[in-house]
Amino acid sequence: MSVQQRVLSGRYRVDDLIGRGGMASVYRGQDLTLGREVAIKILEPDLAADGAFRTRFRLEAQSASRMSHPAIVRVFDAGEQTRTDAAGQPHPEPYIVMELVSGRLLKDIISEGPVPIEDALRYTDGILEALEYSHRAGVVHRDIKPGNVMVTDAGQVKVMDFGIARAVSDSSSTVAETTAIIGTASYFSPEMAKGDPVDARADIYSAGIVLYELLTGQPPFRGENPIAVAYQHVSEAPVPPSEVVDTVPRSLDALVLRALAKDPFQRPQTAVAFRDALAAATGRKAPSKRRVEHLSNELYGPDPKQAAETARSLRQLTSDDTMRRTQAGPPVAWVWAGIAMLAVLLVSVFIWVGTIRPEEGTVTPNALTVPDVVTMTWDRAQQVLDKDQLESQQVGETSADIPEGAVVRTDPVAGTTVAPGDQVTVYVSEGVETAAIPTLVNLTVTEVTAALEQEGLKLGSVTRRNDPDRAADVVISGAVDGAAANPGDEVPLGTAVDLVVATGTVTVEDFALNYTVDKAVEILSSDEYGLEPVVQEDASCPATDPRMVKVQSAIGEVPVGSEIVLTTCSG
Numbered sequence: 001m002s003v004q005q006r007v008l009s010g011r012y013r014v015d016d017l018i019g020r021g022g023m024a025s026v027y028r029g030q031d032l033t034l035g036r037e038v039a040i041k042i043l044e045p046d047l048a049a050d051g052a053f054r055t056r057f058r059l060e061a062q063s064a065s066r067m068s069h070p071a072i073v074r075v076f077d078a079g080e081q082t083r084t085d086a087a088g089q090p091h092p093e094p095y096i097v098m099e100l101v102s103g104r105l106l107k108d109i110i111s112e113g114p115v116p117i118e119d120a121l122r123y124t125d126g127i128l129e130a131l132e133y134s135h136r137a138g139v140v141h142r143d144i145k146p147g148n149v150m151v152t153d154a155g156q157v158k159v160m161d162f163g164i165a166r167a168v169s170d171s172s173s174t175v176a177e178t179t180a181i182i183g184t185a186s187y188f189s190p191e192m193a194k195g196d197p198v199d200a201r202a203d204i205y206s207a208g209i210v211l212y213e214l215l216t217g218q219p220p221f222r223g224e225n226p227i228a229v230a231y232q233h234v235s236e237a238p239v240p241p242s243e244v245v246d247t248v249p250r251s252l253d254a255l256v257l258r259a260l261a262k263d264p265f266q267r268p269q270t271a272v273a274f275r276d277a278l279a280a281a282t283g284r285k286a287p288s289k290r291r292v293e294h295l296s297n298e299l300y301g302p303d304p305k306q307a308a309e310t311a312r313s314l315r316q317l318t319s320d321d322t323m324r325r326t327q328a329g330p331p332v333a334w335v336w337a338g339i340a341m342l343a344v345l346l347v348s349v350f351i352w353v354g355t356i357r358p359e360e361g362t363v364t365p366n367a368l369t370v371p372d373v374v375t376m377t378w379d380r381a382q383q384v385l386d387k388d389q390l391e392s393q394q395v396g397e398t399s400a401d402i403p404e405g406a407v408v409r410t411d412p413v414a415g416t417t418v419a420p421g422d423q424v425t426v427y428v429s430e431g432v433e434t435a436a437i438p439t440l441v442n443l444t445v446t447e448v449t450a451a452l453e454q455e456g457l458k459l460g461s462v463t464r465r466n467d468p469d470r471a472a473d474v475v476i477s478g479a480v481d482g483a484a485a486n487p488g489d490e491v492p493l494g495t496a497v498d499l500v501v502a503t504g505t506v507t508v509e510d511f512a513l514n515y516t517v518d519k520a521v522e523i524l525s526s527d528e529y530g531l532e533p534v535v536q537e538d539a540s541c542p543a544t545d546p547r548m549v550k551v552q553s554a555i556g557e558v559p560v561g562s563e564i565v566l567t568t569c570s571g
Helices: 051-065 106-111 117-136 163-170 175-182 190-194 200-216 226-235 251-259 270-279 289-300 305-319 330-354 378-387 447-453 517-524
Strands: 012-020 024-032 036-043 075-083 090-099 103-105 149-153 158-159 391-397 407-410 425-428 434-436 458-465 475-480 488-493 496-502 505-508 532-538 556-559 562-569
Touching: 012 036, 051 075, 051 090, 103 106, 106 149, 106 200, 117 149, 117 158, 117 200, 117 270, 190 200, 190 226, 190 458, 200 270, 251 270, 378 391, 378 425, 447 458, 447 475, 447 496, 517 532, 517 562
Parallel strands: 391 425, 458 496, 532 562
Antiparallel strands: 012 024, 024 036, 036 090, 075 090, 103 149, 149 158, 407 425, 434 488, 475 496, 505 556
């Protein structure tokens, strides 16, 4: 069967290939049930062979499908089917069905050359808007990079592949293995490079890397392999963007350096804080070069070059097989022993620094990680939090995606490090907030639009239809999802109400020569037309029996209630 003819799970037709990555191929497709175009991402066979990964992949795709936001590529469905190869061997084929976005990848835009600063800030703000929503929903992306960001033809930023990075990282044992699956390590946070627990602030770091690349045309850290880049994320200080491209305002240096702080507690703590800082940075007075250097020393240490040289030496000695000894015998052994001791010391320091909150200055004893309780019932979530020695408080919140009684999100979000006894606010779904449909019929479109907005609803499609009893723009009927919308009906808040609106005209056919005067008068004055026929006699032509219509005054679209003159011969 050809690729164009493949149908997954009897519903999704697979059409032409539109993209290929390290872990999946993306095809244009058609949802045969709903009749809409979709994008279908099919996993590569080596990943699909791992049963644990397939399970994690399906769960994360289901979690991502609950997110609905204009800045996020919507996940509609996830599934798996078995495909038989040429040798007759069955192979599992997991896939996810996503919104089909018409646009370009951000990495392709960057590859074409420098991005204007206004566009760089707008793209970054769009990414942070998506992260703001996902973090509130308790979902950490873990793989923010230009290759996972689409820019639509209208300029809208859309982030994709939520949850997939977590499925990969939970199924991979090493940094090298994970980066081989996900792709480049240029956007890794230091805690990901070290294998530490990851929370929403890792996405903040990656968004800072993307902003750096948008401003300068290159990521802050580059190397021959993922391990080399990971070393730089952990130990090296980035060069301020204005020193790479002199047209970058220095007011952005402080923001970028703060976002790329090695310690998560020194970064903007939320996507909202990052967006606010981004909006303020363009209008803020540019700091001096000395102040930028002082901030760099504060975030990365007074002498980051020493740590960078050490890391570079370690990488070279462990991976460069072209080096030759310049001394023989014992000195080489001493060098290796010193390097080993220095490596142990560096690892110990990183672990110690990673457990210190800068505002406290001491190691947090018995630190806990907020568990992921999203979609659990309140009782079950309370049990999980109690087991982890965390206090919990229930707060109701309406949700269109999470069933009533299930957890929508937590504050702090899942993955955040807290102390035993800290309180976690659990937002539990109260179901969909509803609104009553107002009176629609016999009001103008303007009046109905205002009434819908007052109730928290919105105007959907407007279909125009001839109606002899109503003037132009007067509503004939309303509907929601194809069903009649009656005043007082309860529908979810934000629902679009479709209207059928009068055109203010009726269509009149040509009665001349084919109709008698009496029949034409009967039709024009009927309820279907509601017009006023007037018979006018013409003595210049011979009369006929029965009287026929010779000429009529108007044909086609005429205003409702119009007078139509029918001329008949009377000579």
